[in-house]
Amino acid sequence: MSETGTESRSGEDVFAFTQVGQALAGLVGDVQRQRDEFNRKFQEQEERMTKMDRKSVSGRPVLAGGVKAEDVHTRAFDAYIRSGDEDALRGLEMDVKSMSTVVNGDGGFLIDPVTSETIQGVLSSSASIRAIASVVNVEASSYDVLVDQGDAGAGWADEIGARSETGTPTIDRISIKLHELSAMPKASQRLLDDTAFDIETWLAGRIADTFSRAEAGAFITGDGNDKPRGILNHGAVDNDVWTWGNLGYIPTGVDGDIGNGDALIELVYALGAEYRANATFVMNSKTAGALRKLKDGDGRHLWSDGFASGEPARLLGYPVLVAEDMPDIGTGADAIAFGDFRAGYTIAERPDLRVLRDPFSAKPHVLFYATKRVGGDVSDFAAIKLLRFATA
Structure with a gap:
């Protein structure tokens, strides 16, 4: 082959390789674009x-x-x-x-379950009637308790003897209205921005503290107006002439003093046997301090502390709840209550707790308006008795 022919073939090969290279480059470019x-x-x-x-x-x-x-x-x-x-x-x-x-x-959001359970746990364990009362959850604005005041009656008869008609029991309806209880803790926005700050625990503690103090007072002395009705807001009569709708009391026999303590024994047995098995004493710290000094005829203290951790103190063998909203010992004061509060006092509440965040009303702080609905009232007037520090 001539030199000219060789050069022509070489040029064609170069051109072909160039085209292949360009095609490969284009293909690589397409792949890159698709990947991108x-x-x-x-x-x-x-x-x-x-x-x-x-x-x-x-x-x-x-x-x-x-x-x-x-x-x-x-x-x-x-x-x-x-x-x-x-x-x-x-x-x-x-x-x-x-x-x-x-x-x-109406505004606000349901508190998360963990925070809600923390609040409810604190309320249940606080020094309040709630710890020993009957607590029910409701969805309505009130809760009705039906109480059978009497007995339908019963009798014995032989196989062919005539049966006498039994009496009709008396049913009493007690309506417990729910009222709004609120708390409004506040915190700075800078504190809220700190992720290391446990906001749920802080909020639960502040709300629970406010709620527990408000509830404890209402369950003892509340008047029933926009709050629960307390046990001491009902009329009290001498237990010898007790009637339904009132609480019976036992006098100590000494104005403003416990005397020799025998009135405590009378108080215990003034309560029906069906209630005594689950009965509890309720009093404040000052009254508890005075009763700790009482001794029986053999010099033994009537008051005994629980041996196990968390076990309540006992007076005459019955547990004692120290509730600071009970009145101090004084002339005519009903400073001690004794009874089966599970039967005698009912607390009705809605299970939901709600909170509304308000960053405007107290700048630079943020307010948290927390609410719940709760009510309470005596549901069995025979289940609670009082000790009155008076001669009669």
């Missing part, structure tokens, strides 16, 4: 999923292996308390199962 487009779309999808995850904090059931509904509510409540972000909590309203319990139509 895939990465871009994947990143956008990931961002959308992250946003959806933040907004999906709700009380709705989640897939197996996911976050528990209680944890979801807790996270949503934390976001609301710290920054006022309502989106997550309002998202719970979309769940049909949660619409009636999460968002309050």
